[in-house]
Amino acid sequence: MPNVTRRATLALPALGLISPALAREDGPPRRSGMLTFAVGAEPPTYDLHQTGTFAVMHRVAPHYSTLLTYEPGNYPNIVGDVAESWTVSPDQKTFTFKLRPGIRFHDGTLLTSEDVRVSYERLRAPPPGVTSNRLPAFSQIDRIMAPDPLTVVITMKQVDASIMDTFASPWNSIFSAARLAQDPAFPVRNVMGSGPFRFVEHVAGSHWVGERFDGYFRQGQPYLDGFRAITMTPSAMVNALSGRQILAEFRGFTPNERDRIVRALGQDAQVHESSWMLHMIVSFNNERAPFNDPRVRRALSLAIDRWGGSASLSRISQLGAVGGLVRPGSVWSASAEEMQQWPGYGRDMAANRAEARRLLREAGHENLSFTLLNRNHQPYVTSGIFLIDQWRQIGVRAEHQQVELAAWYAAQGNGGFDVMVDSFTQFSDDPTNVLVKYVSFDKAAVATARATDRELDRMFDAQAQETDPAVRRRILREFEARNFEQAYAVPLLWWQRIVVMNKRVRGWSMAPTHMIYQDLRDVWLAPERG
Amino acid sequence: MSATTTATATSAAPRRQKAVLGFCRAQPLGAAGLFVILIMGLAAIFAEAIAPHEPEVINFGAMLTAPSFEHPFGTDAFGRDILTRIIYGARTALTIGFLSSFIGCTLGGLLGIASAYFGGRADLIIQRFVDVMLSFPIIVLALVVVAVLGKTEVMGIDLNLVFAIAIPIIPRSSRVVRSAALSVRAMPYIDAARAGGYSAWHIITRHMAPNVLAPYLILLTAYIAQAILLEASLSFLGLGVSEPKPAWGLMLAGDSSNFYQEAPWMIIFPGLAISLAVFAFNLFGDSLRDWLDPKFRM
Numbered sequence A: 001m002p003n004v005t006r007r008a009t010l011a012l013p014a015l016g017l018i019s020p021a022l023a024r025e026d027g028p029p030r031r032s033g034m035l036t037f038a039v040g041a042e043p044p045t046y047d048l049h050q051t052g053t054f055a056v057m058h059r060v061a062p063h064y065s066t067l068l069t070y071e072p073g074n075y076p077n078i079v080g081d082v083a084e085s086w087t088v089s090p091d092q093k094t095f096t097f098k099l100r101p102g103i104r105f106h107d108g109t110l111l112t113s114e115d116v117r118v119s120y121e122r123l124r125a126p127p128p129g130v131t132s133n134r135l136p137a138f139s140q141i142d143r144i145m146a147p148d149p150l151t152v153v154i155t156m157k158q159v160d161a162s163i164m165d166t167f168a169s170p171w172n173s174i175f176s177a178a179r180l181a182q183d184p185a186f187p188v189r190n191v192m193g194s195g196p197f198r199f200v201e202h203v204a205g206s207h208w209v210g211e212r213f214d215g216y217f218r219q220g221q222p223y224l225d226g227f228r229a230i231t232m233t234p235s236a237m238v239n240a241l242s243g244r245q246i247l248a249e250f251r252g253f254t255p256n257e258r259d260r261i262v263r264a265l266g267q268d269a270q271v272h273e274s275s276w277m278l279h280m281i282v283s284f285n286n287e288r289a290p291f292n293d294p295r296v297r298r299a300l301s302l303a304i305d306r307w308g309g310s311a312s313l314s315r316i317s318q319l320g321a322v323g324g325l326v327r328p329g330s331v332w333s334a335s336a337e338e339m340q341q342w343p344g345y346g347r348d349m350a351a352n353r354a355e356a357r358r359l360l361r362e363a364g365h366e367n368l369s370f371t372l373l374n375r376n377h378q379p380y381v382t383s384g385i386f387l388i389d390q391w392r393q394i395g396v397r398a399e400h401q402q403v404e405l406a407a408w409y410a411a412q413g414n415g416g417f418d419v420m421v422d423s424f425t426q427f428s429d430d431p432t433n434v435l436v437k438y439v440s441f442d443k444a445a446v447a448t449a450r451a452t453d454r455e456l457d458r459m460f461d462a463q464a465q466e467t468d469p470a471v472r473r474r475i476l477r478e479f480e481a482r483n484f485e486q487a488y489a490v491p492l493l494w495w496q497r498i499v500v501m502n503k504r505v506r507g508w509s510m511a512p513t514h515m516i517y518q519d520l521r522d523v524w525l526a527p528e529r530g
Numbered sequence B: 001m002s003a004t005t006t007a008t009a010t011s012a013a014p015r016r017q018k019a020v021l022g023f024c025r026a027q028p029l030g031a032a033g034l035f036v037i038l039i040m041g042l043a044a045i046f047a048e049a050i051a052p053h054e055p056e057v058i059n060f061g062a063m064l065t066a067p068s069f070e071h072p073f074g075t076d077a078f079g080r081d082i083l084t085r086i087i088y089g090a091r092t093a094l095t096i097g098f099l100s101s102f103i104g105c106t107l108g109g110l111l112g113i114a115s116a117y118f119g120g121r122a123d124l125i126i127q128r129f130v131d132v133m134l135s136f137p138i139i140v141l142a143l144v145v146v147a148v149l150g151k152t153e154v155m156g157i158d159l160n161l162v163f164a165i166a167i168p169i170i171p172r173s174s175r176v177v178r179s180a181a182l183s184v185r186a187m188p189y190i191d192a193a194r195a196g197g198y199s200a201w202h203i204i205t206r207h208m209a210p211n212v213l214a215p216y217l218i219l220l221t222a223y224i225a226q227a228i229l230l231e232a233s234l235s236f237l238g239l240g241v242s243e244p245k246p247a248w249g250l251m252l253a254g255d256s257s258n259f260y261q262e263a264p265w266m267i268i269f270p271g272l273a274i275s276l277a278v279f280a281f282n283l284f285g286d287s288l289r290d291w292l293d294p295k296f297r298m
Helices: A004-014 A021-025 A054-063 A113-124 A163-167 A177-182 A234-242 A255-268 A294-302 A306-316 A349-363 A380-392 A405-414 A431-438 A454-465 A469-486 B002-026 B028-045 B082-118 B120-134 B138-149 B159-185 B188-195 B200-236 B248-252 B255-259 B265-292
Strands: A034-039 A068-070 A078-080 A083-088 A094-099 A141-148 A151-156 A197-203 A207-212 A226-231 A269-284 A369-375 A397-403 A419-425 A489-502
Touching: A034 A054, A034 A234, A054 A197, A054 A207, A054 A226, A078 A083, A078 A163, A094 A113, A113 A141, A113 A151, A113 A177, A197 A226, A234 A255, A234 A489, A255 A269, A255 A306, A255 A489, A255 B255, A269 A294, A269 A380, A294 A349, A294 A469, A306 A380, A306 A489, A306 B255, A369 A380, A369 A405, A380 A397, A380 A419, A380 A489, A397 A405, A405 A419, A431 A454, A431 A469, A454 A469, A469 A489, B002 B028, B002 B265, B028 B082, B028 B265, B082 B120, B082 B159, B082 B200, B082 B248, B082 B265, B120 B159, B138 B159, B138 B200, B159 B200, B188 B200, B200 B248, B200 B265, B248 B255, B248 B265, B255 B265
Parallel strands: A034 A226, A369 A397, A369 A419
Antiparallel strands: A068 A078, A083 A094, A094 A151, A141 A151, A197 A207, A207 A226, A269 A419, A269 A489
């Protein structure tokens, strides 16, 4: 069994304000009301297995259950969702899950171990015509068996230290095996799960509606009659929340937007702040000259004043703390002193920039110019402006090319960039979930920098199989040191998560990721103040 | 030969001076517009000498500073001086505005003259094509073009943005120039040129085009204003000039929408610059029309 208390204790300091106490403060949850909230983008699919965007998660999560889940208000403690209990073999390679009896899908059919098996097989080895965004995480799973309707047995090829987080992933929605048998792509355009809310309608560009599923397996939940997710731009969200046309937005606002909403809502505002498992990355295209030269990459990383940028950019954007490859403040992160040993993290910027100029001179690229590919969205644009100014100070000229999300994703996939403002988000701090962004491109498609470094790959595998946290942390530090020395892709800054909502919204849990606690099963609405 | 040239040059200068003075007396509002345009033009050309700060250099120590002696128009969220960015923004606005308007009006003018000259089926086809183009709102057409073409920068100017703004101008200027060219086409000297065996290209460029110069010049100035506004709109929508380059429309987008309550100078001054430029070009264009058109002179 996972050591739940230790995990939860380690994470709590990361959260600025946590709301689970709200329910207790205001008496028992009320069972009524329609939650209206905003989502800043349209969903490209309805299939959680095939995507990684919040635009799908925030709409679709209320309709599905998962095998395990993160305990609301107690991140990162893992508890069962459809699993009632589980055991782990002594060699930590076999996991046996007992499911809750009587769980029903929205069409009235019973959820059994076969549904879990088929859903997990779809994630591990997707059938033709279906893709799985979770392939790297599921690659260590050897077999998935359903010996009886309420038992699932999963055996591993080898020990995977991050496997409990994989089982608790909010992306692993359980689909109906019968529906998948008819059409493996059924979830792409249909929503039919066993979650707290039944799907009602999606009007593209406008809204998504769910209604309470009375057959939900948690007695008495959900509390809401339903929810309505409205598509709107970030500036519209601020106005809609300030004008009480919506009650929440779950991704996050800038400090200035927070202040505007709080001014408008007064006592009716509630603010939750936390660090965020989301960081901005400068990815160099290692397949293109001169970015295949480590001196050029390191010089460009050295020129960035991360500490100064953090202090200033955190006042005007969602960019926040300086960090390495794992979330600063998490149990796995390096200390500030350790960070300052890495190239590009020293506080003496004059020395850093002198070294950067020397490296560029040595590489024969003193007057380097290139195109910086970026999204046309905040805080990406802010990052781009900042980077261009930093590089200007070592004589490097970068042309800012801002593109739509689809073109940005396409460039990530096909390598159509010199240098790009990249980002990466995960639902857990586990190093395996995060370091995958920095391994060789042939090992993980998400490693946008398109580099090949077998030493990093070796260290990645070693930490993934290591169960001793102290040893794992040491390997992680070695991984970071090598990554910053080679600088295939380097973090810029980590984001700060600022969620502002109307105080009527109760029972929602803050976390350092915007991908969990979005099934809304605990959420309820307090009555409007007189 | 040399003496003749000198005599021509010395007599041309007072004539030009007299014409300018005549325009200023007859069209004082147009002269005011011209004065503003000249100021903006000079600011654009001598931006490096005039601007008090660097336009793209971040100064976090001066973030969101209110207008002061050091920063007369205040600073933005990156501590960049707004007056400096407006001065450099004039370069962007005037370059893209003039190039777009010139390309759009010239191509449109040639199309209009050719349509009038050839007449018949050619005129019918060209004008129906122009009708189709005119059915698209100018901003929508420009948006489509810039979204499809992407960006191609030459000497810091996004040529695709220039063409995206020029293309919607083509049918509009074509229609106006065609109406003027139709009356020129009916003149006996055009028939004489055709009888003389001159090519269509020769007649269009040498005999017809010079005689529709007045409406062309009026269109040119009017569409510079439109092009500046369009460039600002596209930049505001994120499809024009990219940060950190200074551009007036861009200065109204991004962080300005986030901070306009705390730092209203972030939107007031770029907005004023756009309004002033558009107002000046429109005043000048209107006055030029009145001054060049004999009907108005009477």
